[in-house]
Structure formats: C-alpha cells, structure tokens
Amino acid sequence: MREDINNDISTEEKIRKAAFKLFQQKGFAGTRTRDIADEAGINLALLNYYYRSKEKLFGIVMEESLKQMFVRLLIVLNNPTTSISEKIDIVVNIYIDLLKENPNLPLFVLSEVQANPEKFKKQVGIPDLTIEKIFAIKQAKEQIEKAGMGNIDPFHIIINMVSMTIFPFAAKPMIKTLNKMDDERYEQFLEERRKLIPFWIKSMLGIENKGTK
Amino acid sequence: MREDINNDISTEEKIRKAAFKLFQQKGFAGTRTRDIADEAGINLALLNYYYRSKEKLFGIVMEESLKQMFVRLLIVLNNPTTSISEKIDIVVNIYIDLLKENPNLPLFVLSEVQANPEKFKKQVGIPDLTIEKIFAIKQAKEQIEKAGMGNIDPFHIIINMVSMTIFPFAAKPMIKTLNKMDDERYEQFLEERRKLIPFWIKSMLGIENKGTK
DNA sequence: TCTCAATTTAATCATTTGATTAAACAATTT
DNA sequence: AAATTGTTTAATCAAATGATTAAATTGAGA
Numbered sequence: 001m002r003e004d005i006n007n008d009i010s011t012e013e014k015i016r017k018a019a020f021k022l023f024q025q026k027g028f029a030g031t032r033t034r035d036i037a038d039e040a041g042i043n044l045a046l047l048n049y050y051y052r053s054k055e056k057l058f059g060i061v062m063e064e065s066l067k068q069m070f071v072r073l074l075i076v077l078n079n080p081t082t083s084i085s086e087k088i089d090i091v092v093n094i095y096i097d098l099l100k101e102n103p104n105l106p107l108f109v110l111s112e113v114q115a116n117p118e119k120f121k122k123q124v125g126i127p128d129l130t131i132e133k134i135f136a137i138k139q140a141k142e143q144i145e146k147a148g149m150g151n152i153d154p155f156h157i158i159i160n161m162v163s164m165t166i167f168p169f170a171a172k173p174m175i176k177t178l179n180k181m182d183d184e185r186y187e188q189f190l191e192e193r194r195k196l197i198p199f200w201i202k203s204m205l206g207i208e209n210k211g212t213k
Numbered sequence: 214m215r216e217d218i219n220n221d222i223s224t225e226e227k228i229r230k231a232a233f234k235l236f237q238q239k240g241f242a243g244t245r246t247r248d249i250a251d252e253a254g255i256n257l258a259l260l261n262y263y264y265r266s267k268e269k270l271f272g273i274v275m276e277e278s279l280k281q282m283f284v285r286l287l288i289v290l291n292n293p294t295t296s297i298s299e300k301i302d303i304v305v306n307i308y309i310d311l312l313k314e315n316p317n318l319p320l321f322v323l324s325e326v327q328a329n330p331e332k333f334k335k336q337v338g339i340p341d342l343t344i345e346k347i348f349a350i351k352q353a354k355e356q357i358e359k360a361g362m363g364n365i366d367p368f369h370i371i372i373n374m375v376s377m378t379i380f381p382f383a384a385k386p387m388i389k390t391l392n393k394m395d396d397e398r399y400e401q402f403l404e405e406r407r408k409l410i411p412f413w414i415k416s417m418l419g420i421e422n423k424g425t426k
Numbered sequence: 427t428c429t430c431a432a433t434t435t436a437a438t439c440a441t442t443t444g445a446t447t448a449a450a451c452a453a454t455t456t
Numbered sequence: 457a458a459a460t461t462g463t464t465t466a467a468t469c470a471a472a473t474g475a476t477t478a479a480a481t482t483g484a485g486a
Binding site for chain 1: 239241242317323324326327330333366368369373375376377379380381383384386388392402405406409413416417
C-alpha cells in the first residue's frame with residue numbers, strides 16, 4: 001500500500017472536485033466522463049479505477065450536495081436554545097454564504113430530482129437525514145406557531161424564507177439581464193437581502209424587528 | 214403539396230408537443246431524439262425531416278417556453294390602468310395557473326440557462342421581448358416607489374413575489390417529502406398561496422390589505 | 427390511370443461516450 | 457535488488473445516439 005498521506009492533493013480528490021464542479025454546472029446527462037477527467041487533469045481510465053462508474057461518482061456528488069443543502073440548516077433549526085428570531089437570522093445568512101460559494105447548488109439538486117424523481121426515492125433518498133429533518137421542521141413549526149400568526153400553516157413561512165433566499169441564486173442570469181445589473185450590483189443586491197429577508201419573515205410572523213418602530 | 218388543413222393533428226405538431234414535454238422534463242442533454250420520436254409516435258427520421266436537428270427543435274421549445282414565462286406577465290405589468298395592488302393579485306394568479314399546467318417550466322428554463330449561459334445570449338437571447346420587458350419592470354418599479362417604502366429597491370419586492378410563487382413548484386418533490394404531503398395536500402398548499410402571497414407582498418409595500426384590520 | 431411531390435419508413439453511418447484491458451510505471455517491503 | 461502492490465497510461469470495445477440515405481407509400485391533380 002503506497003503512502004497517500006503526504007500527497008498534496010490525491011488523485012481521488014482531484015477527480016471528486018472536478019466531478020463536483022461539472023455535475024453541478026451541467027447536470028448528470030450534460031457531463032461527459034472525459035470532461036471530468038480533463039478538468040481533473042488525469043486519464044479517463046483513472047476515473048473508473050477510483051469510482052467504479054459515472055453513476056457512482058454522481059451519487060457521491062449528489063449525496064454531498066444534499067448534505068450541503070441541509071446539514072448546516074438542520075443543526076440550526078434543531079437547536080432548542082436559540083429563539084425563532086435568531087434562527088431566521090442564522091438560516092438566511094448561512095444560506096447566502098453557502099450559495100455564494102456554490103451558486104449552482106440549488107438548481108443542480110432541484111433539476112436532477114425533477115429529471116429523475118424515481119432515482120431519488122431510493123438511490124439517494126435524502127441521505128440518512130430524513131428523520132431528523134422532519135423533526136427539525138416540526139420543531140421550527142411549533143416555535144412559529146407559538147409566535148402567534150393565527151391560522152396560517154407555519155410551513156408557508158419556512159417556504160417563503162427559503163424561496164426568497166435561494167431563488168435569486170437560481171435565477172441569477174435572468175435577474176442580471178432583466179434589471180441590467182453588472183456583477184457588482186448583483187452582489188450588492190444579494191447582500192442587501194441578508195437583512196431584508198429576516199426583516200420580511202419576522203414581519204410575516206408579527207415578530208418585533210429590532211430598531212424598527 | 215399535400216393538404217395539411219384537415220389533419221386532426223399534424224405530424225409536425227405531434228413532434229413539437231413531444232419535444233416540449235420531454236425537453237422540459239429531462240433537459241436538452243437528457244433527452245434522446247429517439248425518445249421524442251417514440252413519444253410522438255413517429256419514425257425518428259421524421260424528426261429530422263421536419264426539424265433539421267435536435268438543436269433546432271430545442272431552440273423552438275426554449276423560445277416558446279420563455280414566452281410562456283414572460284408574455285402574459287408583461288402584458289399585465291405594462292398596463293398603466295391597473296393599480297399596483299391589482300397587478301400583484303393578477304401576476305400571482307397568472308403564474309400559479311401557468312405553473313399548474315407546466316410544472317417543469319421554471320426549472321427547465323433556469324437550469325438550461327445555467328448549463329449553457331453563452332448559448333442564451335445569442336441563440337435565444339430572450340426572444341424579441343427584451344426592450345418591452347425592461348420597460349415593464351421599470352414601470353412597475355415606479356409604481357411601487359410611489360407606493361412608499363422608503364429606501365428599499367422595489368426590485369427586491371418583485372423578486373420576492375416571483376420567488377415565493379415559483380419556488381414551490383421547482384421544489385415540489387422536496388416540499389412533499391419534507392412536510393409529508395400527499396398530492397392533495399400539496400395542491401391545497403398551492404391554492405392557499407394564491408391569497409397569501411399577494412397579502413404578504415402588499416404588507417411589504419405597506420399597502421392596505423382588503424378585509425384586514 | 428398516371429404522374430408528381432410530399433410524407434414516411436427501414437437500414438445504415440459516423441461519432442460520441444462509458445467502460446475495460448493489458449501493459450508500463452512507481453514506491454514500499456523484504 | 458527483487459518482489460509486491462498500488463497507480464497510471466494508451467489502446468480498444470461495445471453501445472448509444474444524432475443524422476442521413478434510398479426506397480416505399482400516400483394522396484392530389486392532370
């Protein structure tokens with residue numbers, strides 16, 4: 001067994017990184033294994049040597065992507081010591097940070113699920129988180145319910161928060177075109193939403209916004 | 214030249230319909246021309262006979278899809294006789310109607326643009342609407358600005374409205390899984406948002422909501 | 427009926443693409 | 457140094473896939 005520890009970055013890792021980038025950009029069907037090999041700077045056969053097949057490699061990328069989308073979020077939602085108001089601030093900021101680093105992440109996940117719904121019930125099936133996830137959402141819902149807001153299902157509010165945060169990343173080219181934004185202005189637009197989205201969400205819940213009124 | 218008028222539905226049209234369905238479901242790279250032919254119930258060669266190539270056919274589907282996404286919207290936004298409040302009601306309802314009929318539409322458009330950003334600046338380029346579109350958004354912004362709401366760029370509010378409306382369709386499988394919804398409950402969830410989204414948007418703008426308070 | 431153009435089909439091509447194989451190479455162990 | 461094991465490469469395969477071709481079929485009009 002050769003030593004792997006000293007390697008600056010292992011071949012296996014280079015392939016994974018390249019696959020991550022290309023799959024998220026072009027999707028499963030749109031990505032050639034040869035392109036991944038090129039991007040990783042290795043021979044095509046190596047890809048199959050380390051990761052049995054394109055499908056296997058994709059599975060790894062997808063699982064990791066789903067984790068990125070949910071894990072940090074769940075830790076926050078699941079924490080019973082933070083208030084609902086704090087949770088809103090944290091979740092919005094966590095997502096904006098995450099999506100700035102991985103702008104293609106949400107569209108990748110969503111459209112792969114759309115293209116192949118059956119595949120996901122089994123092959124990925126929202127990896128090993130399902131139970132905690134449901135639990136987290138339930139907990140958040142209970143907290144929201146306690147915060148007032150009569151007869152509206154608090155799940156609506158969670159969806160609103162996620163929608164308003166994620167959608168501007170998914171629709172980046174549209175938004176830039178429609179509003180004639182350059183990259184700098186778009187960036188600024190996103191930053192403004194860090195404070196605005198929590199503000200709007202809290203208003204929906206009838207929660208007092210600090211420094212207002 | 215053979216008569217085409219009496220045909221119940223022309224072969225050309227059958228191919229177009231099939232292409233529409235499959236491209237929106239699986240994307241460009243994920244759709245085989247053979248699948249389109251099968252779906253249309255015709256021979257593969259016919260596809261190339263009527264539409265020179267896969268790319269040409271895709272271009273037609275994409276152009277039509279973009280139109281679906283924007284044309285109805287622009288007509289509403291551009292009408293100077295309807296108030297901002299009415300516009301909000303109409304836009305949200307138009308989108309929910311549209312997306313109920315074409316649930317895959319938004320994810321299709323957004324992810325194809327993501328997968329191939331260059332392609333869209335030229336090949337489709339948001340067909341022939343660009344100028345009016347910018348104009349419409351500008352007009353809506355002006356109306357929103359007049360409605361008050363100090364220093365927030367009204368474009369944020371437009372994005373919020375679109376986000377909250379479109380995202381639940383793009384994330385349908387996620388939402389159903391996360392909230393343990395069956396189809397009926399999901400349907401009901403969407404219907405609730407017909408009234409809720411305009412309510413929230415108007416609240417953001419400080420516009421009086423009918424029947425409240 | 428015969429002709430002609432439009433339509434449709436079956437067969438085939440050429441390329442792309444995921445995957446494999448056999449051999450070369452490298453580093454560690456003995 | 458020889459052997460062993462893990463890594464990498466070049467060449468190749470087989471299937472899938474977009475596209476074409478040549479022939480058959482259809483229906484309208486002369």
